[in-house]
Amino acid sequence: MFQLPSYVGPCAFGIKMGMVVPGSDLHKMLLDEAVRLNEDGMLANGDVLSITESVVARAQNNMITTEETAKEIRKTLNLKPDSRVAVVFPIASRNRFSLILESIAKAVPEGEVIVWFSYPDDEVGNQILPPEVAEELDLRHGGLFTPDDIDGNYTHPLTGVNYLTLYKEIIKSEGATPKIVLCNDPKRVAEFNPDGVIIANIHPREKTKKVLKTIIGNCCTLQEICSSGTCPPTSEWGLLGSNMSSSCRLKLAPFEAEEFVCFLQQEIFTMTGKNVEILVFGDGAYKDPTSGIYELADPKAAFGATKGIKEVLREGVKMKYLIDKYHEEGRSEIEIIEMIENESRKARGISCIECEGTTPRRMEDVLASLSDLVTGSADAGTPLVLIKGIYRPPN
Incomplete structure (x- = not known):
């Protein structure tokens, strides 16, 4: 029987649980792992089982093609093949945004796609332009400029990709006309007379929409696209939290993750007699101190959490x-x-x-961030994480 020594404090264990493919019975797989952990003496009341969102969505087969996404975009914004559509404040990520942009271009193959970048960085800290270059261009062009105004080829310091060029080529490949604009004021997109606007930023999306809605009635957030279905492929998060699945498919965020974890919690108690908390986690809320990149490209760190840890603060004495x-x-x-x-x-x-100095944080955010650091991008082969000693059940 496994037993942690009494001098060991909070810890997290990555759990290997085999391959998860579309259609896998993930509920049974997780239940089997909980039973095995319990039999090995590793499961206790108050433990947390944390599951990466990617395996939940994959098991649900929550995938959608770029063609299907293009149809959803046309429907949501009532676009025509020759419409002009603007995409405001996308993040510079091939994994997160390239297929979404491809879908937008497919929606208007005879029209125009305006990509409206913030500068010098995107929302999550990916560098679009070196700060000193951006400052000079800002002064010279009054806060709005295009790649034609930029001297030099500026690439992302880590990936080596020029996202201004990449996104332009993606749009052209679908037959649409690209227009790349760098401007930190979303209201100025109205100067380009778009037929519709997609608000592509993540965390301040509702604030951006509120600003734009007063001047451009036909606008939506990424969350409003691919979110109207009642079963997969769909998600209450729409295109937020989606990832590249293959060359032409997007994996959406999990569908109804809250219901999934609550049902699993009941089943684990029935099988093991242990009261554990469960969450489905995405990107952890981690900012890299070297690159300045903020990893939280998902709309939230935890897509679903059981009652014991949902909206509970982690507090403590100093x-x-x-x-x-x-x-x-x-x-x-x-x-x-x-x-x-x-x-x-x-x-x-x-x-x-x-x-004093012990900042209260939401328990689900702390647990999700820890889980994300343990698993990486699931490259550790441990989509399940057992966390002990951080969450303390109320007396």
Whole structure:
């Protein structure tokens, strides 16, 4: 029987569970893993099982072709083959956006696609232009310019890709006319008289839509495209959180992940007698300190979470502050340990001095970010993560 030593604190284990393909019985696979973990003594009340969104969506066969996506775009914005459509604030990611852009171009093969970039970076920190170059162009052209105004070939510092050129070529390959614009003011897209606008940024999408809706009535967010179905292929998140699945297919975010985890939680309790929390995670909320890239290209870190961890804050006392405080008072080490344990059991406001510096964070975001770091882009072959010691069930 496996047993962690008492001196081991919070930890996470990547769990290998075999290949997941479209149509796999993921519910049974996860239930089997929970039973195995329980039999090996690794599962306990209060543990968290974290499942990457990609295997949930793949098992659901939640895939859609670029042709099907183009039809959804035409329907949502009532576009014609020769319409002019603008895409405001896309992120510079081949995996996240290239097939969406291809679908948009397919929707208007005789028309025009305007790609409206922010600068110097996109929403999640991918560099479009070096900051000093962007600053000079901004001053010279009054906050709006095109690739024709740029001297030099500026590529992403990590991928080596020039996204202005890449996105232009994607549009041309579908027969549409490309227009690349760099401007941080979304309202100025009205100067180009688009027949419809797709708001492609992720986290501030509703704010951007509110600004544009007053001047361009026919606009939508990515979440409003491919989100009207009642079973896969569809998602309540629409095209948000989608990824390149193959050369012509997008994998959408999981469909009704909340229902999936709640049902699985009940089944695991029936089979093991253990009360565990479960979440389906996407990108962790991690900002790389070297590149400045913010990894959260999904609309949220957790697509689904069971009640115990959903919208619950991770809080705690500031241990190092209390150690210094009690040591200065002349307390012994044994007394300090006992006093900190007593403090941690007290109910208190998050603004109290004992919690100072311990920023409250949503439990599901912390757990999802940890899970994403453990699994990478599922390249560790561990789409399931067992987390112990971070979530503490209420007494």
